[in-house]
Amino acid sequence: MPPHYDSKAAVATPCVSCPIRRLKGFREFSAEELKFVESFKIGEMTVKAGSHIFHEGHDSAHLYTVLNGWVLRYKLLESGRRQVLNFAVRGDFLGLQGLIFDKMVHSVQALSDARLCIFSRERVWELYREQTGLAFDLTWIASREESMVADHLAAVGQQPALERIAYIFLYIFNRARRAGMLQGRKLHVPITQEHIADTMGLSIVHTNKSIRTLRDRKLVDWSRSTLTLVDEEKLTELAGFTTSDTRPRPFI
Amino acid sequence: MPPHYDSKAAVATPCVSCPIRRLKGFREFSAEELKFVESFKIGEMTVKAGSHIFHEGHDSAHLYTVLNGWVLRYKLLESGRRQVLNFAVRGDFLGLQGLIFDKMVHSVQALSDARLCIFSRERVWELYREQTGLAFDLTWIASREESMVADHLAAVGQQPALERIAYIFLYIFNRARRAGMLQGRKLHVPITQEHIADTMGLSIVHTNKSIRTLRDRKLVDWSRSTLTLVDEEKLTELAGFTTSDTRPRPFI
DNA sequence: CGTTACCTTGAATCTCCTCAATACACGTGG
DNA sequence: CCACGTGTATTGAGGAGATTCAAGGTAACG
Secondary structure, three states, X not given: OOOOOOOOOOOXXXXXXXXXXXXXXOOOOOHHHHHHHHHHEEEEEEEOOOOEEEOOOOOOOEEEEEEEOOEEEEEEOOOOOEEEEEEEOOOOEEXXXXXXXXXXXXXXXXXXXXXXXXEEOOOHHHHHHHXXXXXXXXXXXXXXXXXXXXXXXXXXXXXXXXXXXHHXXXXXXXXXXXXXXXXXXXXXXXXXXXXXXXXXXXXXXXXXXXXXXXXXXXXXXXXXXXXXXXXXXXXXXXXXXOOOOOOOOOOO | OOOOOOOOOOXXXXXXXXXXXXXXXXXXXXXXXXXXXXXXXXXXXXXXXXXXXXXXXXXXXXXXXXXXXXXXXXXXXXXXXXXXEEEEOOOOEEOHHHHHHOOOOOEEEEOOOEEEEEEEOOOHHHHHHHOHHHHHHHHHHHHHHHHHXXXXXXXXXXXXXXXXXXXXXXXHHXXXXXXXXXXXXXEEOOOOHHHHHHHHOXXXXXXXXXXXXXXXXXXXXXXXXXXXEOOHHHHHHHHOOOOOOOOOOOOO
């Protein structure tokens, strides 16, 4: 089940001038690393909003880095319910689990139109052999991903609804902030209340009522897919804890 | 806050005759890898039941592999509530996050008296430089850990209490099975109902009532720290899904 | 201008939680 | 050997929080 390749794909950017590298918080690459990544990169592709990049249970020949857009990682249960595991943004790596386990253990879907960088799965071995720093980056990425999912688990398992919503809003906002995706204090996200509900283990109805409470208390605003943190401090206090995203060290 | 070293520590086993390597499901090591791991290993230690191996927020000079015993990884929230992230058994690696983030993002505690293999954190760089296979193993370990936490998240976020308990019992049993820790169809575990509750985001009382229901339905038995799967098939069906532990490929 | 996707709100219900009390096993010290 | 404390398991009762059901409402799009 190959992903949908956009025929109108723009010309791929060379890694040297990759916009992600310029974002602060992303580590420097050596000239040698940059050269390797350039050869490691197969190309770029654009996926349409709603289309799937990986299907749970299937394998994939490729690995991706998100260049633009919002991406969803989720699991479907036999009951038909969906657990959202995480949201991916610019700079996030996709498909590591497919590489490790030979098949994906969750699905990955584009929430918005998204542009992805494509990497060769075969050459990963070369990467491990020749690029120690990049190999460590892959471990870093996997470990950080675990840390984020663990934070979500703590929120879902131990916090009441209002605190959970506060937590996930903060989380989404902070991730977008680091990826340079904010419009001032506002953030436009293609995330619905149903996504929030499926992330935090709540019903849509209760999620909606909780969001309304947060709005009434003037902590956040949420309208037309735009998230505004009105009072970030109080929201942080309410959430109880935040994913402390120390120094990111992404793949591209 | 250094871990508690047991003065009565037995002599460390050479890696060549490591009992874990003989367990099926663990990958073979090349002679070269074995030699490296031997030099990578600092020693062994025994920790007492209840003592901490890592504290959230602190760093550590060492990495560990569990040789024997049960280990708990958990997070404490500001509200005082605890989220158990996972249980570690023989062959599981501890402290990777401390290596990656310079500090632990969760705490690690021995549930029983446990014997650990100690590795040098400094020499990890050497590992990445010279031992491609072992470097990949570390990524594998991080990725698998994420996958397990993601499964727990799906259960906690989307399943009712009874299904959650069924899930975690199956999970614990399967992990113990792969580690060769079963006594026939029984498993002696130093896990309390409170641990189960804090893993699955339930109160102790409701956890107890759910376990009772499972016992009444003759699916499991739980008495004196001994877990028996009376009807594994029905339990699996009830749980809805299980962590499909493909080919383990641990560190030692 | 009708369809679709998403958001919103009220009402009834139920799952799960807290409180409270008791029981049981185990280890320690008198 | 028994009394006592501690940690764990058990059970009932009442209530809070979250769910489901049901019915709109609103914005976007062809």
